[in-house]
Amino acid sequence: MSQLLIRVDPLIVLLASWFFVVGVVYLLNKQAVKYFIAIYWKSEGLVRYIRLFAEKLSFIPLRAYLIATLLLFLMPVFFILPIVRPDGQIQILQGFIYMLIGGTLSAVQTLIKGGQISEAATHAAGVTPIVPGVTLPWDQLPYLAVAIVVAVLSHELMHGYAALRYGIPLKSVGVFSLVYIFSGAFVEPDEESFKKAGTDAKVAVLASGVAANVVLAIAAMLLGLVGASAGLQGAVFGVQALGIQPGDRVLEMHGCGFNERVYTPDDFLIKVNTLAGMGPLLGVNKTIKCKPGDKVVLVVGRWFDKYEVVVDYSNFTTTPKIIWLYTDGSLYKGGIRAGDVIKRIEGCGVVEEIRWSGQLITSLQEIKFRCKPGDVIRVVVERNTTQIAFNITLVEREGVIFFGLGLGSLPLWGYDEGPIRRDQLYNTDFARLVFWLVVVNYGLAVLNALPIYPLDGGQLVAAVVQRKLGEKNGKALVNIVTWALAAMLIFNATLGLLGEQYRILQSIK
Template identity: 25%
Template sequence: MEYRQISSFDGNLLLIMSILAVYTVALLVQRRKPKTAERLGLKLEGGVLIFRTEKFNDTIRGFASKHLRAVKLFGDLSAFAGFALMVYGLYFFHANLLSFFSEPEAASPVSPIVPGLNVGVDVLPYFLLAVFLAIVPHELAHALTASAEGIPLKSTGLFLAVVFPGGFAEIDEEHLEKAGLKTKLRVLSSGSVANILTFLFLLLLALLLVQPLGVRVTGTLPGYPAEGVLKPGDVILSVNGVRAPTLEDFSRLMAKHRPGDTVTLTILRNSVKLNVSITLAPRPENSSRGFLGIQIQQSVSNEDVYNIVSWGLIVTSSVAVINMLPIVPLDGGRIFRAIVEKLLGQSKARTVTVATTAYTIFLVALNIFLSTNIYGLLRFP
């Protein structure tokens, strides 16, 4: 475990040094060679490093023109899927809020993801890669559907906001505002649908490349049976001879046992298989169930791929749903405003959109507040 911690530290130090080097070079070029920076489309502004170019505009327009029918079909499907994501997002946050009041243990924890606050240093590179995987397909989908709809594309590029990497497609917003409702639905919904497609691709990747091996012990609770018997890094392979490759399997097997039962765990410690027997204590919140007193996480065959995929799944699905909520200036908010304008006119649409945005923000914030009160701020180690 010591080697792993040092290796992780070195990797993150390399990441930080690389980012500092990129910022330093960009600042020097912008200060000493302003014409070169302008020619390259390089700009450092307010801590955000932007690389903007028009070179890919023709490529994107050409692809959209060549595959016009397919891109328009994607846009039509996106319009329906985007509306479904909006409905699902609203349903989830309302249903989850009711669960917090009626059955708190059944409520899903809702937490912002903030590097340095609840994202551990060890997983920061995976999180940043996941952000990149969410943003780039999202923006590319906007650019393709906009081009297919005849909306001018001003530029494309990459950015680095301190440690957050990403990409963007700068669409002519004035042209988009004047476009019809169907065009707006196609263009604005396509980004979140691209996130869902990325999510499905990553899920397939996980099924093909990652296999569950068992349950990894990350710590033991003082005063409970596992203390001094199990160690951080141990991987539990089976319970009383029955394999437990996943967290769900392990929980299901342990749920059958009562306080005072002795269980035999087959564990993997430093590549050596061992059998250990532990007599269970009562579970603190339910004295009728047995309790080892351990903290656990999933152990898998390829941890790097697993970390990349798992973070990718979290970020892409979150962006897809949150982005389609009726909150201006998110895409969902802009779609909601366009629909209300079509139904009620522009003057009434402004009032309805502002009220809906405020209500939805309050709904999400209340979920986060209640989740934090019950579970604490979720940590991503």
């Protein structure tokens, strides 16, 4: 029996769903629909729900709330961005404003020295506009949309909460959207009351939205940690490979003393390549003593069940073929070139027939331990079906022997070789939702906390400096800071687009 498979373009689904939403809103309130491409709906009646929320949390002391909110507001831009990984490890990034200024200066220097735009983009702050269908695959839109709704509603809810706690009335609450892409919500405080409010009240109101997003980002990461321990993450196979069926997900790997949980597709590939002996090129400080014939057990999840797949270690090895080398390294200076396949290494008591990339890395690590700069080793390569021997003098960099290998110098399983490719592996729905909750909330927090007027950060700075310097001088200072930082943002975003840094987003599965 043949089956008819119909693949619907995600763009068609997006537009169809949009017109459905617009139709429902039109039936409820015709005035809220603008030319059937935009929704702008504000209501005075919705204010009562924020008022009820504020009454429920009226027990929080205002002084404590102000201090906590201000610290959370300042954290992502001026202090740190904590990243909690699914395995429980914590990574600390510096405040975004330092990355923005430092990245801008570094990128400008690269361009002045004649560097390519793509090279300058790698030095920039990594500002990439998220545009579905352009910089982001359409299939990520549902998770992104949920994250935006949660982030924006929480942001505005806390603005409203703070305003009411400080006695500033709210006039209305509203939402807007332009074909999903430009969407948001807002609360409209009474302008006169806000202008007359004290500095503490203004700071609390302006900082509350960002603080809410920071809390949500951290909460999402902790949710991811809990979900990972419950087996809700992993590397989902999009094709049949290694005895694993499409839709099933690898949760754990065991073999050769290597026992690891798997959280994402990239995590899976890093651990597979580490198991294959490629850890040093990936920045992983682990040495695995495996050889062909040894067995690796993959624990696989299917819905609420688990099963094990036993795979021969040789399935994860790759050919020791040079893809590229640093030109100031020992191998390149000794005559080794891209395309050569390393067959044998001799030197400083090491004699090894090389059959796979991980074995080459292990042998070079042993030579680095036994030899010293200036020693000579013998390397046999296969070039165009002919074997050639090179006598290579070991050179050093920063006091240690430098062979000239870097990330991607040798084939990696899942990227260059292997039965499955990176683009055939997917995150679980849970992992995608957590990812976008973190990205959107941190992104919204960072953007709004920047001292750029009329963003929350710019208004907060204006409220403080105008009180200290007077309205005229304070406004001049805010304008200078606004234009300088806005120019940096635009410059970094442009570099990200021209340098194709958005391909990182496009690779998200």
